[in-house]
Amino acid sequence: MTMRLGIQLGYSGEGFAADVDEVVEYEEAGAELVVVPEAYSFDAVSRLGFLAARTRRMGLASGVMQLYTRTPTLTAMTAAGIDYVSGGRFSLGLGASGPQVIEGFHGVRYDAPVARTREIVEICRRVWRRETLVFEGDHYRIPRPGEYAKPLKLINHPVRPRIPVLLAAMGPRNVALAAEIAEGWQALWLDPRAAGRVFGDALADGRSRRDPALGPLDISVPVPFALREQGLDRHRAQLALYLGGMGARGRNFSNDLVRRYGYADAATRIQELYLSGRRAEAVAAVPEDLVAATSLTGPPDEIRRRLDALAGAGVTTLLVSPLAAERAERVKDVQTLATLLATR
Numbered sequence: 001m002t003m004r005l006g007i008q009l010g011y012s013g014e015g016f017a018a019d020v021d022e023v024v025e026y027e028e029a030g031a032e033l034v035v036v037p038e039a040y041s042f043d044a045v046s047r048l049g050f051l052a053a054r055t056r057r058m059g060l061a062s063g064v065m066q067l068y069t070r071t072p073t074l075t076a077m078t079a080a081g082i083d084y085v086s087g088g089r090f091s092l093g094l095g096a097s098g099p100q101v102i103e104g105f106h107g108v109r110y111d112a113p114v115a116r117t118r119e120i121v122e123i124c125r126r127v128w129r130r131e132t133l134v135f136e137g138d139h140y141r142i143p144r145p146g147e148y149a150k151p152l153k154l155i156n157h158p159v160r161p162r163i164p165v166l167l168a169a170m171g172p173r174n175v176a177l178a179a180e181i182a183e184g185w186q187a188l189w190l191d192p193r194a195a196g197r198v199f200g201d202a203l204a205d206g207r208s209r210r211d212p213a214l215g216p217l218d219i220s221v222p223v224p225f226a227l228r229e230q231g232l233d234r235h236r237a238q239l240a241l242y243l244g245g246m247g248a249r250g251r252n253f254s255n256d257l258v259r260r261y262g263y264a265d266a267a268t269r270i271q272e273l274y275l276s277g278r279r280a281e282a283v284a285a286v287p288e289d290l291v292a293a294t295s296l297t298g299p300p301d302e303i304r305r306r307l308d309a310l311a312g313a314g315v316t317t318l319l320v321s322p323l324a325a326e327r328a329e330r331v332k333d334v335q336t337l338a339t340l341l342a343t344r
Helices: 016-029 044-054 072-085 099-104 113-128 172-181 195-207 233-245 253-261 264-275 279-284 288-293 300-312 327-342
Strands: 004-008 033-036 059-062 090-095 165-168 184-186 218-226 317-322
Touching: 004 218, 004 327, 016 033, 016 044, 016 327, 033 044, 033 317, 044 059, 044 072, 072 090, 072 113, 090 113, 090 184, 113 165, 113 172, 165 172, 172 184, 172 195, 195 253, 218 327, 233 253, 233 264, 233 279, 233 288, 253 264, 264 279, 300 327, 317 327
Parallel strands: 004 033, 004 317, 033 059, 059 090, 090 165, 165 184, 184 218, 218 317
Antiparallel strands: none
16 A cells, blocks of 8 residues: 655744745655644644645645634634635644643643544534534533524535544544544554554554544654654654653653553653753653654665555554755655655
């Protein structure tokens, strides 16, 4: 099976216009998708609109929009709007994020992520079908009871009545939900050696209830990428940030994940160091084996071997962050990778 090639952007700030210029070149080099993150950076929506205007063929996806910070109907409207301005090229990446971001930055209560995700996806699909919206859920009730409330439907006619939904998930219940109700699962820090052991049961559980009309589950994974041996200092630092700082003790989803991979001692050590302010030591404590397993670097023969391992773990979309120092070299690497994927 051919694996789709995408580009994973970072939390771009002042350099975003230059990043988009580069994405246009990646599109010509064979990239089929670009994914825009959000977290507590600039919003994903404005940047996706900019990309829609500058690209012609490649798909666009949020990676991911947080489900707590927009109402379900606003999420649906926004997705339909991006799909419209891009000519039907958008996929809605959704995720629960975590309590540190949702409560600490947005001031919104973080609760019931799995149940809320299920309800939001259902509401979005009803909006895109232009149903008169009446929804009675455990967490969302539309319309709200009241003298002035009445059911409404989306004024515009969406380009597509079903926009693909990609759910970011790490825990077993969220992964099972993605396999059940979404077109795609966005995996983070995927170690292909442990994927079957860690995610297999959850994926099988979700797929057992999956509507065949959704088609096969697309599994996407972001990786730093270079066609030569490359320093992975930034990747190691990002792992330390997520394992140590993106959450509190006892509520850090990335930390929980690598524990399930078998790095319990390292996960504890990284978190202790990071939360005590010893960040350089936390970075140094990230296991070399984990850094290598969650990246894609090396000569073409090594890349082919790693691609086979990712495909064996079920990955169908590869989201690369090119690492080469020069832009021309990064674009050439993406072109070479597109060829490697097409000829596997």
